[in-house]
Amino acid sequence: MARMKFICDAERCIECNGCVTACKAEHDVPWGVNRRRVVTLNDGVVGQERSISVACMHCSDAPCMAVCPVDCFYRTDDGVVLHDKDVCIGCGYCSYACPFGAPQFPTNGTFGLRGKMDKCTFCAGGPEANGSAAENEKYGRNRLAEGKLPVCAEMCSTKALLGGDGDIVADIFRTRVLSRGKGSEVWGWGTAYGKPTGGKPAEGSKA
C-alpha cells in the first residue's frame, strides 16, 4: 500500500506561490486560512536563498493525532492524516504540536472567534461520502477518490513540489540529485517521516 508523502525540492522552488493559489482555488479555502504556503529562507542572501512549499506533511507519527483531546484525527490506508470537523472542538492543541504550522483556524469578528481546525487533506477530503457536497463544503475536493494526486504537486510548474507514493517521489528526487550533483537535503522529511528522535533534530534533516 502506498504511503503518501510530500517532498519539496528547495533547488527548484521559484517562490511562485502557484501551489498556494491552486490549493485555495481547488478547495475554496476562505480568507485567513492557508493550507499551504511558501516560506523563503535566507531571503536576499546571494546564493543561499531557498524557498520551500509547506503544508501538512501527513507525518508517520503525527503529533497532532497524539495531542488531540477529542481524537478527531485518523489516518487513511494510504497514510494520509485527516480529521473529522464534526468532532473537532477548535482547541488549538494540534497547532502547538505541529512542527510545520499546518493546522489553521478560521477567524472572524473583532474578538477573533476561532472555528474548527482546517488543514491540508492531501486532496483526500474527509470522512463524509467521497465527492459529496457535505465533504466538499467542509474539506474541499477529494481528488484521490477521482484517481488524481494533490493539485499543488500536480500543477507545480518546476515540479519542485512532489506529492504521492513516498517510494516513487523519493526515487524521482534521488534521480534529480544524482543528475545535478547537489541539493540532496529534503526539508522536513526527517521530522515528518523519520524515526522518533526524542526531540532532537533528525539526522540529515534541515528542520
Add this chain to the structure above:
Amino acid sequence: MKPGVIVALAVGIGTALMVSGCGEKPQTATQRKVDATAYSGSTVSGYSEKGWKPGDKTSWEGQMRERNKGQNEYGR
C-alpha cells in the same frame, strides 16, 4: 424620507438582527465517522480520471502509480 418608511426600515433591520442567530447550523457532538477508502471512488463520477475502475484497489493503485511517475520529467 417619510416617517413611515423610517419605521419600516427600523423594524426590518431590527428583525434581521434578532433572527440572525437562527441561521447557524446545529452542531452536535458525534463520534468520529468511518471514512470510505479512496479507491472506492467518488460519487461525482464526471471528474474521475479515466483508466481505472472505482472500487478496484489494484486498478486504483495502478492509476496512482502512473500519476506519480508523471511528475518525473526525466522519464518523459
